[in-house]
Every structure is written in C-alpha cells, then in structure tokens.
Amino acid sequence: MIRKIEMERFSLTSSKPFDEVLTGVGAAIGHPDMAEFGRSTHEARSFAELKSAVEKGLSKAGLMLFMRLDQGAVLQKETGRDTPRVIRLLIGNPLIMKEMAKHVPDAGSYAPVTVLVDERADGVHLSYDRMASFLAPYGNRDALEVARNLDKKIEDLLRQAAA
Amino acid sequence: MLFIQLDQGAVVREEIGDDKKNRDGAVQPDQLQAI
Secondary structure, eight states, X not given: OOOOOOOOXXXXXXXXXXXXXXXXXXHTSBOOOHHHHHHXXXXXXXXXXXXXXXXXXXXXXXXXXXXXXXXHHHHHHHHOSSOOOEEEEEEEOHHHHHHHHTTOGGGGGTOSEEEEEEEETTEEEEEEEOHHHHHGGGOOHHHHHHHHHHHHHHHHHHHHHHO | OXXXXXXXXXXXXXXXXXXXXXXXXXXXXHHHHHO
C-alpha cells in the first residue's frame, strides 16, 4: 500500500553565526548520556520508573537530544573545504511519542523529530517537518493535539535560537 | 549501516503493563498519581 502524505516544512533563516544558532538549540534541549539513558529505561520495572528515567534527561522544554549527525563533515571531506556546515539533530521525548503512537502507530516513524541546521549563503537555516502534518491523514484527534503541541515546542525553540 | 535503534514500543508497553497492574490491585494510588 502506498499512502501520500502532504508534509509541512517549517523553516527559518538566521543572520547569527552557525555555532551560535547551534548552541541556542542545544541549550533548550536535554543532553542525557545515551548509554546510561538506554540502560535506565531498559531496566525500568514499571511505567513510573520509566517515566522518571526519561524525565531526568529532559530540558525545561521537555525535550532531549537523541543523536547528532554531522552531515556537513561528509560533504566537507569531498570538497576539502570547511563548508557547508550541516548538522542534523534528532530531538524528542519518548513520553510525547507514546501519546501519539498509542493512537497512531505510524507516529513511531516520525518521532524523534529532525531539526536540520545548515549554513547557506543567505544565513543559517533551521528546518523542521511538522509532526501534525505527518499525522493529519490518520484523523486521530488525540494524536493530532499532541503533535500540534510538539510542533509548537519545536518551533518556539527554533525561533529563539534564530533570534 | 544502522545509526540508532529505538525500542519505541517499550514506552507504550510499560504504560499498558502498569494499567494492568493497577486493575489487579498491584499499584498503590500514590504510584498511580505519579503516572
């Protein structure tokens, strides 16, 4: 089966230096030790324990970094230059993912979300594909409400980092 | 190559498991409140 999904891509361009924008995004999300995070969530004997383990890794905004991919490094190796700079961040919150995935299993494909930070001639671009647009076709009101709240969290974070 | 493997079902399973325990009387009200 093939399903077509119309995705909304949120994008901002910042005149701030790349590192400053990246630091701004990083400051708004938690940075748990992923080995420890994996261990503590795996060993949780109840949902309460799991929730507690997750919450330790979250920022005030309720988000954490799962993975950072330096995609620019691959491009730079080929060109021999120190540009372009491209960082892909996988950001999320397993408790938010759960609230969507228990209604719409396909939500697991989209969480954690991707934030792309890349440097171009006109500035530093911050891009994010809206969760609500991915889930809209499934027509589940509860999952969509969670997705919209997540979108707001991420977009607020990106606006602050870009400003 | 595999970059990362996330057991996303674990979060949902834990919650379902806790709900079942609660129905069976194994979870105390204060623990339920914490959820």
